Amino acid sequence: MTSVLKDQKFSIVFDWFDQGRDGHLTRDDFQATARMFARVAHEDDHATAAAIHDAFDAWWELVLEHGDTGGDGRISREEFTTVMLVNVTAPEHFDRAVMAIADAVIRALDTDEDGVLSHDEYVRLYDVLGIPREHSSAAFAKLDLDGNGEISHAEFRQAISDFYLSADPDAPGNHLLGPVTP
Ligand SMILES: [Ca+2]
Ligand SMILES: [Ca+2]
Ligand SMILES: [Ca+2]
Structure with missing residues (x-):
């Protein structure tokens, strides 16, 4: 498996985070992405918004520290895919930078607080993130x-x-963001 x-x-x-659409990731891109994710939280839920911002800050710091091999203060696609593979998804970093966002997002989406996400609760994430509904219902089923x-x-x-750790083409989580066809 490659x-x-x-x-x-x-x-x-990378394409999703490149909010400035200039083909490089910067701190601004990560902060804009964090603001987009933080919209899942109720406007009074400052703790969840802060957790999301903290995790994206940690993610950016990892990417900049370990990934900016060209040293220009921004992250190219190649730098990003490499640093994700080698550093961000390493066990000592993954929970703090990535899973922390997932945990905050689940809390925010579970609006009836029953500990699980209904279809309607779940697809609100995709609406907030601007991912088409046809992907969200398929993702929910998977x-x-x-x-x-x-x-x-x-x-x-x-x-x-x-999504982040598996190289298995049949892993259900590959469908997190819609179709993936290598
Ligand atoms: Ca760079
Ligand atoms: Ca629920
Ligand atoms: Ca289930």
Whole structure:
């Protein structure tokens, strides 16, 4: 198994984070992406918004410290896919920079506070992030691993792990952001 699939998934993330659409990632891009994610939180829920911003700050610091091999203070696509593979998804970094966002997002999406995400609760994430609905309903079906019509905290964490860590083309979490075809 090569890392072609992972490269492709990280490249999707790169395009998603490149809010300035200039082909490089900067601190501004990460902060803009954090603001977009923080919109899932209720306007009074400052703790969740802060957790999301802290995690994106940590992610950016990792990317800049370990990934800016060209030393120009911004991150090219190649620098990003490499630093994601080598550093950000390493066990000592992944929870703080990536899973912390997932945990905050789940709390914000579970508006009825029953500990699981219904279809309507889940697809609101995609609306906030600007991902088309046709992808969100397909993703919900794939990520609901036990098929009980709800996405549990564990199922969502598994999806995030699959997406960022798995080189398996059949991993359900590959569908997190829509179709992936290496
Ligand atoms: Ca660079
Ligand atoms: Ca719920
Ligand atoms: Ca389920």
